Amino acid sequence: MISVFGSHVGDEELAEIRTSIQAQWMGIGPKTKAFEEAFAKRLRLPGFAMLDSGSNSLFMAVKLLNLPAGAEVILPSLTWISCAHAVVLAGCTPVFCDVDAQTLNVTAETIAPCITTRTGAIMVVHYGGKPVRMQPILEFGFPVIEDAAHAVDSKLGDRYCGAIGAVGIYSFDAVKNLAMGEGGGLTAQDPDWIARARLLRYCGIGKSGFEASASKDRWWEYNIAEFFPKFLPNDIMASIGLAQLRKLDAHQAYRKQIWELYQREFADLGWLCRPQDPARDEQHSYFTYFVRVPGGQRDRFAKYLYAHGIYTTLRYHPLHMNPIYKSAARLPACEQLNEEGLNLPLHPNLSAADVDQVVSTVRAFSKEL
Numbered sequence: 359m360i361s362v363f364g365s366h367v368g369d370e371e372l373a374e375i376r377t378s379i380q381a382q383w384m385g386i387g388p389k390t391k392a393f394e395e396a397f398a399k400r401l402r403l404p405g406f407a408m409l410d411s412g413s414n415s416l417f418m419a420v421k422l423l424n425l426p427a428g429a430e431v432i433l434p435s436l437t438w439i440s441c442a443h444a445v446v447l448a449g450c451t452p453v454f455c456d457v458d459a460q461t462l463n464v465t466a467e468t469i470a471p472c473i474t475t476r477t478g479a480i481m482v483v484h485y486g487g488k489p490v491r492m493q494p495i496l497e498f499g500f501p502v503i504e505d506a507a508h509a510v511d512s513k514l515g516d517r518y519c520g521a522i523g524a525v526g527i528y529s530f531d532a533v534k535n536l537a538m539g540e541g542g543g544l545t546a547q548d549p550d551w552i553a554r555a556r557l558l559r560y561c562g563i564g565k566s567g568f569e570a571s572a573s574k575d576r577w578w579e580y581n582i583a584e585f586f587p588k589f590l591p592n593d594i595m596a597s598i599g600l601a602q603l604r605k606l607d608a609h610q611a612y613r614k615q616i617w618e619l620y621q622r623e624f625a626d627l628g629w630l631c632r633p634q635d636p637a638r639d640e641q642h643s644y645f646t647y648f649v650r651v652p653g654g655q656r657d658r659f660a661k662y663l664y665a666h667g668i669y670t671t672l673r674y675h676p677l678h679m680n681p682i683y684k685s686a687a688r689l690p691a692c693e694q695l696n697e698e699g700l701n702l703p704l705h706p707n708l709s710a711a712d713v714d715q716v717v718s719t720v721r722a723f724s725k726e727l
């Protein structure tokens with residue numbers, strides 16, 4: 359079965375892990391620091407605090423905003439559960455907005471109807487790596503959290519996604535453009551916020567064993583700054599990340615090649631709506647290839663691909679339709695995408711034969727219509 363998402367790891371990752379094992383150091387340590395510095399340098403970030411997941415980075419991001427209890431955070435309904443969970447767990451209220459059906463991103467127009475006197479922040483998601491047009495959203499004047507989980511290599515103008523709003527988060531889970539199995543982290547415009555994330559990530563203690571200093575009289579004592587969960591990354595994750603970072607350009611080039619091939623090969627299929635290419639001032643990360651099949655044929659299409667060895671999925675089932683969020687919102691584009699959308703395989707672990715199989719099977723479905 360050809361998988362819809364994936365990453366590619368090999369000897370380079372093993373070699374990095376080996377040096378940590380040989381040093382008998384698996385926890386947070388020199389590799390984590392090296393990854394934080396290298397990642398910040400690559401994306402020209404003011405700094406980067408590595409955490410154990412993108413989900414926990416979202417929670418940390420909301421906490422860093424220090425919003426009053428119950429403040430509303432506007433976010434797209436078409437996103438991963440963690441985005442809304444983070445808002446709720448931080449004591450705030452998620453307010454779901456619609457997305458643009460072509461880009462799957464929020465816009466100033468989809469956000470505006472959700473703004474109330476209780477609005478405290480806006481969370482945007484660069485869906486699939488297509489950059490959200492940030493400027494009109496920043497102009498609302500609320501702090502903006504950028505979820506750049508899909509957008510490690512995405513740029514808007516000369517700035518990397520994640521580095522434009524007040525806080526930006528990244529995910530390095532097993533299928534992201536830069537994959538570590540699990541992992542994540544955040545950047546912020548204010549370097550004090552990045553320092554604060556480092557302090558909070560270890561149960562609010564601030565200092566890990568690695569950082570403890572014998573220069574203090576009683577170096578084993580610690581002050582607990584705040585009640586906070588443990589979100590610590592470790593040097594095994596960071597080892598994989600360092601190797602992945604060195605391969606990022608090659609992986610991105612391959613993702614782009616697959617994307618462009620699909621765009622060409624599917625151009626004449628009248629029943630299939632292809633995703634939007636990046637605009638002139640955008641760099642796309644090509645995290646996923648999202649198509650729409652209008653006319654009630656999406657489910658048949660997905661099952662046809664599955665029967666021919668190709669796994670697909672729909673990211674995401676809109677959150678406002680999930681009973682846990684008890685939302686009465688009607689968001690037409692999200693609901694349309696829920697009926698028509700499908701993610702096709704695109705990742706660096708696809709062989710040329712896999713890509714050919716996807717192309718020929720998608721094209722062959724035309725005869726089924």
Ligand SMILES: Cc1ncc(COP(=O)(O)O)c(C=O)c1O
Pocket residue numbers: 411412413414437438440441483505507508528529530531540541542
């Ligand atoms: C848009 C988005 N945000 C956040 C996350 C959470 O990241 P993680 O899996 O690292 O917790 C994901 C994961 O799939 C995601 O797709």
